[in-house]
Amino acid sequence: MTATETKAPEQDASAAALEISRVSHSYGKRKALDDVSFSVRPSSFTVLLGLNGAGKSTLFSLITRLFGVRTGAISIFGWDVSRTPGEALRRLGVVFQARTLDLDLSVEQNLRYHAALHGIGAAETRARSADVLAKVDMLDRVNDKVRALSGGQMRRVEIARALLHRPRMLLLDEATVGLDVKARSDILTHVRSLIATEGIGVLWATHLIDEVRDGDDVVVLHRGKLLDKGDVASVCARAGAATMGAAFNRLTGVDAAEGY
Amino acid sequence: MSLAELSPTPAPGFTLTQYAICLKGVVWREALRFLHQRERFVSALVRPLVWLFIFAAGFRSVLGVSIIPPYDTYVLYDVYITPGLVAMIQLFNGMQSSLSMVYDREMGNMRTLLVSPLPRWFLLTSKLVAGASVSILQVYAFLLIAYFWEIEPPTYWGYLTVLPALILSGLMFGALGMLLSSLIRQLENFAGVMNFVIFPMFFASSALYPLWRVQEGSPGLALVCKLNPFTHAVELIRFAFYGQINALSLAVVLGCTIVFLGAAIIAYDPSRGMLMRREG
Numbered sequence: 001m002t003a004t005e006t007k008a009p010e011q012d013a014s015a016a017a018l019e020i021s022r023v024s025h026s027y028g029k030r031k032a033l034d035d036v037s038f039s040v041r042p043s044s045f046t047v048l049l050g051l052n053g054a055g056k057s058t059l060f061s062l063i064t065r066l067f068g069v070r071t072g073a074i075s076i077f078g079w080d081v082s083r084t085p086g087e088a089l090r091r092l093g094v095v096f097q098a099r100t101l102d103l104d105l106s107v108e109q110n111l112r113y114h115a116a117l118h119g120i121g122a123a124e125t126r127a128r129s130a131d132v133l134a135k136v137d138m139l140d141r142v143n144d145k146v147r148a149l150s151g152g153q154m155r156r157v158e159i160a161r162a163l164l165h166r167p168r169m170l171l172l173d174e175a176t177v178g179l180d181v182k183a184r185s186d187i188l189t190h191v192r193s194l195i196a197t198e199g200i201g202v203l204w205a206t207h208l209i210d211e212v213r214d215g216d217d218v219v220v221l222h223r224g225k226l227l228d229k230g231d232v233a234s235v236c237a238r239a240g241a242a243t244m245g246a247a248f249n250r251l252t253g254v255d256a257a258e259g260y
Numbered sequence: 261m262s263l264a265e266l267s268p269t270p271a272p273g274f275t276l277t278q279y280a281i282c283l284k285g286v287v288w289r290e291a292l293r294f295l296h297q298r299e300r301f302v303s304a305l306v307r308p309l310v311w312l313f314i315f316a317a318g319f320r321s322v323l324g325v326s327i328i329p330p331y332d333t334y335v336l337y338d339v340y341i342t343p344g345l346v347a348m349i350q351l352f353n354g355m356q357s358s359l360s361m362v363y364d365r366e367m368g369n370m371r372t373l374l375v376s377p378l379p380r381w382f383l384l385t386s387k388l389v390a391g392a393s394v395s396i397l398q399v400y401a402f403l404l405i406a407y408f409w410e411i412e413p414p415t416y417w418g419y420l421t422v423l424p425a426l427i428l429s430g431l432m433f434g435a436l437g438m439l440l441s442s443l444i445r446q447l448e449n450f451a452g453v454m455n456f457v458i459f460p461m462f463f464a465s466s467a468l469y470p471l472w473r474v475q476e477g478s479p480g481l482a483l484v485c486k487l488n489p490f491t492h493a494v495e496l497i498r499f500a501f502y503g504q505i506n507a508l509s510l511a512v513v514l515g516c517t518i519v520f521l522g523a524a525i526i527a528y529d530p531s532r533g534m535l536m537r538r539e540g
Contacts (some may be wrong), residue, residue: 113288117372
């Protein structure tokens with residue numbers, strides 16, 4: 001390994017929190033992602049917008065190295081996911097679409113397991129667990145079995161868990177699916193607040209256009225292709241639409257309401 | 261204060277302490293899950309006990325066992341099949357781990373493990389060690405009950421000398437289960453494991469009858485038994501109870517563990533493995 005390679009990429013102030021560069025992925029003959037490129041800035045909220053089947057979950061699997069990147073490159077704060085997966089993944093917190101908590105364990109036990117997988121010792125884990133659970137307002141449920149929690153509470157625990165190892169980039173894949181309106185709103189508000197309080201970059205994948213706000217960066221993905229990216233105003237302007245919903249409909253040629 | 265301020269850029273790589281914390285965490289979680297699943301613990305014990313108390317007792321007077329190593333005298337049939345039942349506990353546990361991994365993969369829990377920043381080979385090996393540890397707990401619980409049935413090694417040292425053999429065989433069956441879990445697409449397909457792995461491995465082995473008896477009846481089947489890794493796990497355990505090492509069995513069990521684990525690590529490797537090819 002050369003001296004250049006061992007230099008921490010964070011030292012480069014221009015390093016994006018997440019950089020997706022010309023990524024393609026196929027399942028057999030079916031192309032799930034086709035030459036996708038975009039980046040997420042540190043301390044920013046980026047919405048990855050696409051209907052079911054757009055390729056959002058495939059992209060998340062590639063970012064988290066559940067799948068190998070065969071075409072293109074993905075890096076987190078300059079660390080390449082394929083060549084330096086350990087360094088890339090330790091800077092990444094993930095909330096998957098499917099629930100990944102162990103229902104038979106308590107909230108505290110789930111967090112302790114996650115901490116162990118990141119090599120965090122017991123004393124440090126206790127302190128961090130109390131901190132992250134307090135942030136998602138779940139500290140009073142620390143000893144409850146996960147099975148006893150509601151869907152919204154489980155999501156909040158998953159967010160707390162994703163923050164436990166102090167990542168600098170957070171991925172959330174359809175984190176509000178299956179939740180009621182209030183739980184959706186609470187979680188979205190909380191994740192947005194993390195950008196201000198924790199200074200982390202967030203990539204929020206969703207098919208729900210009402211989760212996009214004016215100041216957000218947006219990446220529109222449809223059938224594996226990136227149709228547009230940028231802040232809401234510029235995406236709307238390029239599509240010649242007044243709202244993000246209308247812009248999405250024009251870009252994809254699909255009525256987004258059908259995707260709800 | 262933000263997380264970025266709280267957490268300065270970590271030094272690249274992981275310390276030995278971090279590896280140890282991870283291993284301990286994976287073993288702890290597996291043990292915890294096992295203790296929560298009381299039915300699993302009971303069924304893991306009932307299965308070999310049924311064989312011991314009913315099958316072996318029934319066949320005790322029918323099946324005679326001649327003096328073969330490591331025995332230096334005639335032994336009761338119950339004594340003969342005990343190492344086979346011990347290996348059976350570990351085989352079922354290995355397959356149970358496989359089932360659990362397929363279930364975790366379908367439910368999404370597996371992702372928690374696989375997105376850890378520690379190397380994938382280390383995570384899978386930790387999972388393997390965790391499964392083997394649980395199987396050894398089951399074995400000693402079984403041996404305790406068998407002791408009250410007056411089935412015990414020639415000396416109490418046998419309980420200690422068998423431990424390395426249990427570790428090795430537990431790792432081998434765990435690695436086999438891990439490899440199978442990477443090949444099984446859906447939970448529903450797991451019934452095939454019972455039909456095509458567990459039963460053939462158990463019955464085509466030296467667990468229930470010495471190989472010389474099989475040789476008399478069917479030389480072809482005897483050859484299959486000799487090639488069966490389960491046979492070697494049984495013999496390794498049998499000799500270890502008597503403070504002896506069966507060198508051939510040791511080599512086969514070690515070799516199979518390395519091959520199965522190596523194949524499982526490749527199968528779970530995101531760039532080369534089977535998982536990504538079967539998604540979507």
